[in-house]
Amino acid sequence: MAEEPLIRMRDIYKKFGGVQALENVDFDLGYHEIVGLVGDNGAGKSTLIEILSGVYRYDRGEIFLEGEKVDIRTPRDAKELGIETVHQDLGLVDNLNVAKNMFLGKEPTKFGLLNKRYMERESQRILGELRIEISSVRSTVRNLSGGQRKAIAVGKAIYTKPRIVIMDEPTAALAVKETEEVLKLIIQLKERGLSVVFISHVLQEIFSATDRIVVLRSGKKVGDKKTEETNMEETIRLMVGTR
Amino acid sequence: MIIRKYGTAIAGAIIFTGFSFTTEYFLSTHNFLLMLKQMSMLTIISLGFTFVMAAGGFDMSIGFVTGLINVFFASVLLHTGNLPLAILIALLIGSLVGLTNGALAAYIGLPDFIATFAIGSIALGIDMMYTGGNPVFLQNPPEAFLFIGQGYLGPVPFPIIVMFAVLIVALIVLNRTKLGMRIYAIGGNPRAALYAGINVKLYRLLTFIISGLSVAVASIVLTSRLGSGQPQAGANYLLDAISVCFLSTTMFGEGEPTAEGVFVGAFIITMLNCGLTMLNVTYYFQYITKGIVVILAVTSSILMGQKLQIKL
Numbered sequence: 159m160a161e162e163p164l165i166r167m168r169d170i171y172k173k174f175g176g177v178q179a180l181e182n183v184d185f186d187l188g189y190h191e192i193v194g195l196v197g198d199n200g201a202g203k204s205t206l207i208e209i210l211s212g213v214y215r216y217d218r219g220e221i222f223l224e225g226e227k228v229d230i231r232t233p234r235d236a237k238e239l240g241i242e243t244v245h246q247d248l249g250l251v252d253n254l255n256v257a258k259n260m261f262l263g264k265e266p267t268k269f270g271l272l273n274k275r276y277m278e279r280e281s282q283r284i285l286g287e288l289r290i291e292i293s294s295v296r297s298t299v300r301n302l303s304g305g306q307r308k309a310i311a312v313g314k315a316i317y318t319k320p321r322i323v324i325m326d327e328p329t330a331a332l333a334v335k336e337t338e339e340v341l342k343l344i345i346q347l348k349e350r351g352l353s354v355v356f357i358s359h360v361l362q363e364i365f366s367a368t369d370r371i372v373v374l375r376s377g378k379k380v381g382d383k384k385t386e387e388t389n390m391e392e393t394i395r396l397m398v399g400t401r
Numbered sequence: 402m403i404i405r406k407y408g409t410a411i412a413g414a415i416i417f418t419g420f421s422f423t424t425e426y427f428l429s430t431h432n433f434l435l436m437l438k439q440m441s442m443l444t445i446i447s448l449g450f451t452f453v454m455a456a457g458g459f460d461m462s463i464g465f466v467t468g469l470i471n472v473f474f475a476s477v478l479l480h481t482g483n484l485p486l487a488i489l490i491a492l493l494i495g496s497l498v499g500l501t502n503g504a505l506a507a508y509i510g511l512p513d514f515i516a517t518f519a520i521g522s523i524a525l526g527i528d529m530m531y532t533g534g535n536p537v538f539l540q541n542p543p544e545a546f547l548f549i550g551q552g553y554l555g556p557v558p559f560p561i562i563v564m565f566a567v568l569i570v571a572l573i574v575l576n577r578t579k580l581g582m583r584i585y586a587i588g589g590n591p592r593a594a595l596y597a598g599i600n601v602k603l604y605r606l607l608t609f610i611i612s613g614l615s616v617a618v619a620s621i622v623l624t625s626r627l628g629s630g631q632p633q634a635g636a637n638y639l640l641d642a643i644s645v646c647f648l649s650t651t652m653f654g655e656g657e658p659t660a661e662g663v664f665v666g667a668f669i670i671t672m673l674n675c676g677l678t679m680l681n682v683t684y685y686f687q688y689i690t691k692g693i694v695v696i697l698a699v700t701s702s703i704l705m706g707q708k709l710q711i712k713l
Contacts, residue, residue, distance in 0.1 A: 211596075213595065213596065232598065233595060233596055233597070233598045234598035237598050243596070245596055248593075249592065249597065250590070251585075251589040251590045251593045251594070253585060253589040253656070253657055254582070254585060254586060254589060258582060258586075262582070262583075262586055262593070262597040262599070263597030263599050265579045265582060265583075270578065271573075271578060272578060272582060
């Protein structure tokens with residue numbers, strides 16, 4: 159038997175009301191691997207990764223981390239296993255400032271009180287390292303541009319040094335230059351030893367950044383190939399289901 | 402934007418100046434202390450309400466629960482003469498109400514409005530059934546009890562001290578603690594809070610318990626001021642607390658309620674009540690002015706592009 163991958167999701171089922179969102183889906187993520195997850199709207203991409211990030215509970219199936227069965231019930235469980243997610247809606251709180259957003263859920267305290275100075279200093283440092291330019295980490299997120307908001311969401315996900323980063327449409331609504339930055343960042347993450355699940359509607363991006371491509375259609379896995387062994391034509395055919 | 406951030410406070414200052422010139426006794430230390438004393442219960446209730454509102458919730462039960470606790474606190478005191486026990490029971494009822502509100506709204510998922518409205522109605526029913534609508538009069542209540550609402554520390558009425566104590570705790574918790582930060586995060590974007598691994602339901606439940614406890618503290622002060630349990634005593638507090646919290650959302654912050662905003666808001670509402678009385682305006686007209694003040698404050702902040710964080 160081959161070596162166990164970093165993440166193995168087996169036989170995942172999920173139903174929303176009467177709709178079968180996922181049916182018998184297997185999904186693997188290897189060490190230092192970037193996997194592209196593609197599919198038409200409603201194919202189940204987001205559902206699958208929200209299960210992995212603990213937002214949704216799966217109805218049936220198993221998840222293994224390095225061969226060991228794990229139970230992911232909440233986003234906190236996922237984070238504790240080293241799985242961080244950049245959600246499609248970014249998961250930022252508009253009325254909090256940048257520093258507070260970066261540390262939401264893992265707030266540093268001193269004598270029981272928030273350590274604002276530490277949050278601000280560290281946010282500044284982390285964003286600096288990622289070459290993300292924000293005039294002040296004290297500015298309210300509401301007042302930032304789309305690109306800046308996305309950058310903060312990414313920075314927030316990766317500064318805790320996770321093992322796995324899930325990116326749900328990280329390039330949507332970004333300018334060309336910003337998109338290139340995000341793609342560069344994804345490849346950088348892999349070089350640093352992380353594994354990445356990358357969701358995008360733009361196949362060019364998927365083909366330029368990933369090692370493997372998994373295709374979902376109507377809640378089922380219909381394709382799983384190394385990027386170099388497939389091509390856009392085949393991928394599109396799998397996505398839309400015509401021959 | 403100074404006007405946008407401080408507009409409501411400036412309006413408050415203008416009203417203050419107006420009353421100072423149009424009435425004889427408004428601008429005096431005596432009247433100032435009287436107003437602070439008058440506003441203490443409203444401020445305490447509104448501060449609890451602020452926690453619920455900061456988390457994006459709403460608590461309609463506060464008025465009737467004030468009456469309920471008022472009556473039971475007085476009754477326990479009447480029958481046992483034991484002040485600590487009576488206080489304990491008041492706080493217990495407050496937290497139980499909060500727990501029920503939170504269980505219904507946060508865990509079962511009833512809309513806050515409906516859950517807390519129903520609980521308020523049940524509170525009124527229990528209150529009325531228990532008292533038959535009659536006040537609970539206290540014979541020879543303990544000195545310590547009367548001190549809470551009627552005593553003085555030096556020149557300062559004790560209710561004012563209680564109010565500032567609660568205000569300071571609220572300021573610290575909302576602005577300086579993990580709990581406060583998470584509450585504002587849930588109010589701002591509950592989904593983001595969930596993504597961040599925060600137990601949103603539990604925190605929402607906590608805000609309702611905090612609100613219930615604040616109502617209990619205010620009711621204890623109220624009972625001592627009245628020297629009796631009045632079944633209908635709390636009815637006005639709901640309207641006033643809502644006015645205060647809406648005023649608070651238009652002040653200082655980015656459209657969310659703040660503790661400092663509640664203090665200024667409660668002062669404005671109390672000042673209006675007091676000044677209009679001094680101008681011999683009929684009491685009933687005050688309902689109309691309060692309504693107008695809330696509409697003006699919220700309208701102006703919407704016109705100035707402030708995004709109010711209130712979902713009903």
